[in-house]
Amino acid sequence: MKRKFIIKSVLLNLVAISIGVLTLVPFVWMISASLMKTGESAKFPPRFIPSEIDFSHYVFLFQNLDMARYFLNSLIVSILITFISLLFNSMAAYAFAKLKFGLKDNLFKFLLSLMIVPGQVTMLPLFLMLKEFGLINTYLGISIPGMASVFGIFLLRQFMLSIPDSLIDAARIDGASDFKIFFRIIIPLSRSILITLAIFTFIGAWNDFLWPLIIMTDSYMYTLPVALASLMGEHTQDIELMMAGSVITITPIVILFALVQKYYISGILIGSLKE
Amino acid sequence: MKEKTSIGIVLIFLSPALSAIFLFFILPLLSALFISFTDFDIYTLGDFRRLKFVGLENYIKIFEDDLFYKALYNTFYFVFIGGPLSIITSLLAALLLNSKFIKLKKFFRTVYFLPVVTTIVAVAIVWRYLYHPRFGVFNYILSLFGINAIDWLGDPKYAMPAIILLAIWKNFGYNMILFIAGLQNIPTELYEAAELDGASNWQKFKEITLPFLAPTTFFISIITMIGYFQLFAEPYVMTQGGPLNSTLSMVLYMYQEGFRWWNIGYSVSIAFILFIIILIITLIQFRYEKKIHY
Numbered sequence: 001m002k003r004k005f006i007i008k009s010v011l012l013n014l015v016a017i018s019i020g021v022l023t024l025v026p027f028v029w030m031i032s033a034s035l036m037k038t039g040e041s042a043k044f045p046p047r048f049i050p051s052e053i054d055f056s057h058y059v060f061l062f063q064n065l066d067m068a069r070y071f072l073n074s075l076i077v078s079i080l081i082t083f084i085s086l087l088f089n090s091m092a093a094y095a096f097a098k099l100k101f102g103l104k105d106n107l108f109k110f111l112l113s114l115m116i117v118p119g120q121v122t123m124l125p126l127f128l129m130l131k132e133f134g135l136i137n138t139y140l141g142i143s144i145p146g147m148a149s150v151f152g153i154f155l156l157r158q159f160m161l162s163i164p165d166s167l168i169d170a171a172r173i174d175g176a177s178d179f180k181i182f183f184r185i186i187i188p189l190s191r192s193i194l195i196t197l198a199i200f201t202f203i204g205a206w207n208d209f210l211w212p213l214i215i216m217t218d219s220y221m222y223t224l225p226v227a228l229a230s231l232m233g234e235h236t237q238d239i240e241l242m243m244a245g246s247v248i249t250i251t252p253i254v255i256l257f258a259l260v261q262k263y264y265i266s267g268i269l270i271g272s273l274k275e
Numbered sequence: 276m277k278e279k280t281s282i283g284i285v286l287i288f289l290s291p292a293l294s295a296i297f298l299f300f301i302l303p304l305l306s307a308l309f310i311s312f313t314d315f316d317i318y319t320l321g322d323f324r325r326l327k328f329v330g331l332e333n334y335i336k337i338f339e340d341d342l343f344y345k346a347l348y349n350t351f352y353f354v355f356i357g358g359p360l361s362i363i364t365s366l367l368a369a370l371l372l373n374s375k376f377i378k379l380k381k382f383f384r385t386v387y388f389l390p391v392v393t394t395i396v397a398v399a400i401v402w403r404y405l406y407h408p409r410f411g412v413f414n415y416i417l418s419l420f421g422i423n424a425i426d427w428l429g430d431p432k433y434a435m436p437a438i439i440l441l442a443i444w445k446n447f448g449y450n451m452i453l454f455i456a457g458l459q460n461i462p463t464e465l466y467e468a469a470e471l472d473g474a475s476n477w478q479k480f481k482e483i484t485l486p487f488l489a490p491t492t493f494f495i496s497i498i499t500m501i502g503y504f505q506l507f508a509e510p511y512v513m514t515q516g517g518p519l520n521s522t523l524s525m526v527l528y529m530y531q532e533g534f535r536w537w538n539i540g541y542s543v544s545i546a547f548i549l550f551i552i553i554l555i556i557t558l559i560q561f562r563y564e565k566k567i568h569y
Contacts, residue, residue: 009376016377019368020386023444027389029412030401044410045418092292099280099288114300116554118505120526121546122303124533125310128320129303144299148292178284207394209508210526214534225396229512232400239404246397257392261385264392268449269456272494 030250034058034243041239057244067248069220070227074249076139077212077223078205081146082198088148090194093156094182098168108157111150119145120210127214137218145211146204152197155271159193160186196267199260206253224249311544317537333544343545345520346528349435350549353524354503357439361503362495364447366488369454384455388448395445399512402441403428406513428514431521438509438522446502450495457491458484493564497557504553525549 029048033041034057036050061067095101096108126145127136135141163186171181187194212223222230228245235241257264311333319325337343368387372380390398405412406427414424427437461483469479506524510516516523516531525545533542 012371012374012376013378016371016383019371020383023386023390023448025412026398026401026405026444029405033404041404042407042410045415046410046412088292088295091288095285095288099285101280101282101285111296114296116501116557117300117304118501118546118550118553120505120507120529121307121543121550122300124539124543124546125303125306126299128539129306144295147299148295150296153292178280178288182288203392207392207396209396209511210530225394225508228394228396228400232512242400242404246394246400249397250393253392253394254389257389258385261388265388265452268452272453272456272491 027250030243030246033240034247036240038238038240041243054240057238057241058248060241061244061248065231066219067227067245070222070224071248073139073216073221074206074223074225077142078202080139081143081205082201084143084147085149085152085201086194086198089152089197090156090187090190091182092148092153093160094186096153097157097160098163098165098186099178112154115150123211123214130215135215137216137221142212142215142221142223146201146208149201151271152201155197155267156190156193158270159190163189192263193267193270195260196263196270199256199264200267203253203256203264307543307547310540311547313540315540315543319539320537329540333541334548336541337544337548342520342523342528346523346525346545349521349523350504350506350525352435353439353442353506354500357442358496358499358503360439361443361446362450362492362499364443365450365495366454366492368447368451369458370484372451373455373458384452387451390445391448393445395508396512398445399441399509402437403513406437429518431519434514434518434521438506438513441509441513442503442506446499450499453491453495454488457488461487493560497560500556500560501553504549 029046032048032050035053035055036047037052037054038057040047040051096104122145130136130141130144133141135144167185167189168181171185176184206223207225208223209225209229212226213229216222216226219227219230224245228242228249231245232242312328312330313319314327314329314332371377372383372387377383408414408424408426408429411427413427417423417425425433427433465483466479469483474482505526507526507530510522510524510527511530514522516527526549529542529545529549532538532545
């Protein structure tokens with residue numbers, strides 16, 4: 001019995017390790033290929049360790065291909081979207097969780113029903129509209145579809161419902177306005193869920209592709225994913241260069257995730273809870 | 276306090292988010308519906324007076340368009356083969372990490388989850404080289420088993436399976452987290468009782484685990500399906516829809532018609548059909564769920 005237990009334990013752990021290795025192989029190859037000399041990654045059998053470390057592809061990306069600019073664009077856009085959407089969503093969530101007004105439930109249900117509409121349906125008309133406003137190739141234009149999200153409002157509302165009404169009533173008796181209650185009580189108490197949503201939004205904005213591809217037509221305004229896809233056209237054969245670009249795109253997100261994964265994973269679980 | 280908040284205060288809190296949603300989502304959605312009944316194209320972009328109402332012409336044209344059927348077929352292939360395979364992989368990974376035999380659960384969970392947060396465009400580029408017919412890692416692994424090289428992304432037979440494999444790798448960690456949470460909600464006494472009755476592992480899985488996971492599985496199958504219907508970045512980066520349109524997805528077709536050829540009316544109609552398909556399948560899933568949980 002004991003023996004069987006040990007064999008089973010070893011086997012299952014081996015399976016877990018193998019899946020882990022399979023999961024990591026693409027990343028390992030990406031990093032090592034990005035450090036190889038030109039042409040070395042196109043050899044058979046594939047190499048996993050560079051014969052010597054070569055940073056020249058990274059240097060080339062920053063010196064010749066505007067990588068710093070793309071990085072900055074991605075950073076600005078992601079921070080802008082995160083900041084605006086957090087403010088807008090939390091204000092609306094507060095109204096839906098704690099304020100009393102007619103049609104509240106119907107309005108909320110209507111918003112939830114919008115979640116079924118795929119964003120692609122709205123993209124062409126939105127593009128034409130923003131073109132009229134002169135918002136193509138602007139940070140504001142790229143941020144617009146992300147400024148408010150039904151999912152964000154839903155997530156924050158669920159959390160705010162759990163804040164006791166007595167706290168709010170007490171503050172109101174002391175003469176606090178709704179704004180004071182919102183900024184002094186609700187926001188500090190919702191810190192953990194706000195951090196969760198901020199991470200979700202930031203990562204989503206950083207990784208987003210279709211909308212940035214549509215709205216940023218001037219290469220100077222490309223975000224990293226759009227820049228990578230466009231580089232892929234001219235530099236398909238420069239594998240090491242493309243891998244260096246992928247490393248630069250992925251690394252900030254992986255570091256962020258490593259630092260805050262607890263919040264990220266709890267967010268997935270809260271988001272899946274049904275009403 | 277039961278009295279209503281003054282309407283002014285409510286408006287101040289609601290208006291930023293609601294006006295953004297109205298102006299930049301609902302209004303474009305309604306415009307999309309309108310545009311889909313017009314011949315909006317590149318000439319209309321220059322002069323709006325050229326816009327002509329054409330009724331259902333775009334939709335009729337779509338149903339006579341072989342390329343649309345191809346895109347529809349490919350998208351269904353991706354959703355209904357790739358989706359279930361992804362979900363099964365997630366479930367197996369969750370069962371594995373939930374097992375009492377596994378050490379370092381948190382470490383494995385983080386590793387398995389890593390692909391989920393990474394940028395799809397970047398990993399699709401990496402995988403494009405992993406699939407390279409001459410020096411790619413996949414063919415190297417096959418060669419170790421004496422299997423001949425496969426032209427993964429260049430052969431219409433293999434291109435979509437290759438994209439599905441990438442999607443499974445990229446996404447399984449997400450649903451795995453949901454399944455693990457579902458598994459942890461199952462009372463352990465049930466398993467203990469079943470063991471006393473001499474139930475096999477398979478019986479326990481079938482009679483306890485699966486029924487208890489049903490709500491989680493339902494949620495997962497809906498979000499996975501909706502997400503998979505929107506396949507775009509992978510074929511855009513890896514195959515541009517080829518070879519022989521074998522990876523042309525509906526969203527990629529919509530994008531090409533709209534933003535490459537500026538057939539705006541036609542493109543928007545394709546998007547609407549995608550929306551209607553997602554809507555119908557979601558409704559079917561909800562009905563099915565009601566039947567099994569009364």
